[in-house]
Amino acid sequence: MGLVILILLQSVLLTGCWDSKEVEKLAVVTIVGIDYARKNGRDMWTVSARTMSPKPKGKGEEQSAGTVDQDILMVGKGLTQQEAILDYSAHTSRTPFYGHISAYLIGEEAAREKMSDIIENVMRFWQTRPKHLIVITKGEALQVLEAGAAVEKTLFTEIKDLAEYKAEATGYSYGTIMSEFTAWLLSPDKDAVATLVSVVPSNLPGSDKQNLMQGLAVFRLDKLVGWLNREETRGYLLIAQKISRGQMSIPVEKDGKLFSYFLGSSTSKIEPLITGDNISYHVTIEAKGEIDDNAGIELGAEDIKGVEAAISNKLQDLAMMAVGKAKKLDSDFLGFSAQLHRHDPTTWESFGPDWRKSFRNAGVEIMVDAKVLRTGKIGKKLDIQQ
Incomplete structure (x- = not known):
């Protein structure tokens, strides 16, 4: 009798997908x-x-597909x-x-x-x-x-x-x-x-x-x-996101010549600095990438430091473009206020509903450390004889 009751209960519970659609x-x-x-x-x-x-499927094809x-x-x-x-x-x-x-x-x-x-x-x-x-x-x-x-x-x-x-x-x-x-x-x-x-x-x-x-x-x-725009978007990625997904081609100028820096990865850190009633932000960005086309730029071991400095300046410019647009639009999409909130909740809460004010009126300093990990198969530029 118990077995019969169990079977009946299962038949009630396992009613199938009555409301399903083919x-x-x-x-x-x-x-x-x-x-x-x-x-x-x-x-x-x-x-x-x-x-x-x-x-x-049509005739002759798998029925399950x-x-x-x-x-x-x-x-x-x-x-x-x-x-x-x-x-x-x-x-x-x-x-x-x-x-x-x-x-x-x-x-x-x-x-x-x-x-x-x-x-x-x-x-x-x-x-x-x-x-x-x-x-x-x-x-x-x-x-x-x-x-x-x-x-x-x-x-x-x-x-x-x-x-x-x-x-x-x-x-x-x-x-x-x-x-x-x-x-x-x-x-x-x-x-x-x-x-x-x-x-x-x-x-x-x-x-x-x-x-x-x-x-x-x-x-x-x-x-x-x-x-x-595209440049401001790259600045946003440098400040607010961890870049790790590809070979982002950044045009860089050095000694009047353009070359491409293929940015492979970057990390960033935003640090609020509070001095009395003044708030400022210090941003550090670390970037790693390579150079595959150099338009005649020297890429020997002794030249890399100068190349990395030019790249760092370019990435800094892109990041500052994003900061400038954020202030212009009065929209803190870069996360500066969020870092202030975490670092000093009391100061952040003092702004009340106008919490964007801490970023809108703050000075922003951006430091970029860009590294060139690879320069292709050759170092110095080709010295073609005339």
């Missing part, structure tokens, strides 16, 4: 674009999505974000599935006016993952989704690969993920940045547009307030 009935959403505008005194949202529709159609663009409009999503969902017989999203693209106006609303709406959704990318675009997000991919087969693969590796490795941008961006928005002592992507004319055959991931979007509280 994969062939899903529209797998890979990237979402969100735009906002104020029209006739009312909020108007445009939500666009790139989707992929799985389908069964599946193929995927090329990604399709869907667009919806509504007075709320959810209404816009339901609008495009109504135009497909498949059920949208959001578990494989690579990025959320936010249009410029939406990022300026409604970023906190967007993030809260996304974070509440059960299929949202911490590693979804947050990408901002100048203009409308829909323009990026309409342009599609220029190099890869799908837009989500192109955006994901650019943000997760290529942008940071080259120093063009930085791949901001959902968990990181949300933490910055909620932070009491640091402002946020997000990846910036733009649609530009293409120099590739067979394509008139391509995506360029270059620069960063800068926030103050939850509002987009400005942009960093």
Whole structure:
């Protein structure tokens, strides 16, 4: 009798996935674009999505596998974000599935006016993952989704690969993920940045547009307030991030000649200095890299110190560009106030809501120690006989 009861209980508990949906009935959403505008005194949202529709294999192919159609663009409009999503969902017989999203693209106006609303709406959704990318675009997000991919087969693969590796490795941008961006928005002592992507004319055959991931979007509280260009972005990476992902090519001038310093890694430290009512910051940056093209610069053992000094000065200039833009935008996305908060909470708390004042009015000194680890297969420049 006990065995019968146990079997009956198991049959009740193991009811199967009664609410599951077959994969062939899903529209797998890979990237979402969100735009906002104020029209006739009312909020108007445009939500666009790139989707992929799985389908069964044909005859003679493995039954357990599946193929995927090329990604399709869907667009919806509504007075709320959810209404816009339901609008495009109504135009497909498949059920949208959001578990494989690579990025959320936010249009410029939406990022300026409604970023906190967007993030809260996304974070509440059960299929949202911490590693979804947050990408901002100048203009409308829909323009990026309409342009599609220029190099890869799908837009989500192109955006994901650019943000997760290529942008940071080259120093063009930085791949901001959902968990990181949300933490910055909620932070009491640091402002946020997000990846910036733009649609530009293409120099590739067979394509008139391509995506360029270059620069960063800068926030103050939850509002987009400005942009960093490529040089300022590299300064941000030197101060606020640990560089370790590639060969970032930095053009350096010495003795009237340009050469490339391939920055492979860097670390930084921000130290608040408090003297009475005065606050200043001392930043130390250690960089390591190599030189593969030198435009005739001597690279013998006795010449390296002079080359390293020129590189250090160049990296210092890039870092100061980022500091200058942060002060101009009144956005402490570099983390100076966060370090003051950790170092001296009492002083930081004395600023109250205007905690950015400690950075805005402070002097900043940056010291860079750049090392050249390799100079290629030869040391001295080639002495070509005339």
